[in-house]
């Protein structure tokens with residue numbers, strides 16, 4: 123059974139919206155020296171907005187119509203942003219068929235009888251499609267501004283690029299500062315492209331960044347860190363974070379995250395506050411010190 127002081131600490135944390143599934147998670151938190159952080163929905167609000175529409179050889183609304191048709195069944199935050207933009211300008215969504223979604227990549231299917239694809243460069247290329255130089259140039263410009271970019275393809279040709287902007291959480295800077303004080307090394311691991319990942323990491327003073335990570339890559343990163351003898355925590359919100367959350371010494375799920383993240387994690391941050399992480403580490407260390 124857990125020492126009574128750990129149970130009391132768990133209760134105090136719960137009042138602050140930090141809910142541990144077992145007192146052992148609070149105990150393990152005390153010895154954490156590395157924290158792997160997902161970007162989208164964890165360090166950022168996870169509510170990206172369409173900030174750029176760059177059609178190639180068709181109209182802006184035709185490009186958006188293709189995108190919204192492909193994303194019609196997707197629960198991804200980028201899909202929400204596209205639907206919101208289409209609604210804002212009053213677009214009618216064309217019929218789409220046989221759409222398949224690839225986690226950490228995008229979607230493909232048939233829009234009005236034509237094969238169409240939306241997603242990041244790796245996904246588009248994995249389907250044997252080529253991204254023309256003018257599309258790549260446009261994308262690079264937007265990425266340099268910290269935007270996330272997806273490509274839209276129609277009948278093997280590039281129909282254009284769409285850029286998104288997501289806001290960093292208000293308490294991210296404070297959390298990063300507190301982590302340094304606590305001697306915990308933060309690492310960013312994201313499915314997003316390197317440029318937007320680096321923009322966020324730089325603003326937080328985080329040096330280690332792993333971009334374009336598939337769910338299994340996040341898991342491998344956590345396992346590798348553990349093998350090097352470190353106690354590792356991982357914070358995330360998405361299905362793509364679930365394997366890494368489960369493998370970490372302490373998996374921390376954002377309360378507004380997906381069911382996958384919530385069930386894989388050991389601790390839930392009900393209000394998705396980032397500073398709750400450093401508060402929890404501080405309290406667990408105090409508690410453990412008093413036990414020993």
Ligand code: ADP
Pocket residue numbers: 160161162163193196198200201223224225226227228229240241242270271272311312313314315335360362
């Ligand atoms: P993160 O680790 O940042 O939460 P994800 O693994 O969910 O990111 O997504 C990684 C990348 O895969 C996105 O930045 C996007 O480029 C692409 N992607 C994933 N799902 C979709 C989708 N439904 N539509 C378009 N692009 C997508």
Ligand code: MG
Pocket residue numbers: 160161162163164358359360
């Ligand atoms: Mg995420």
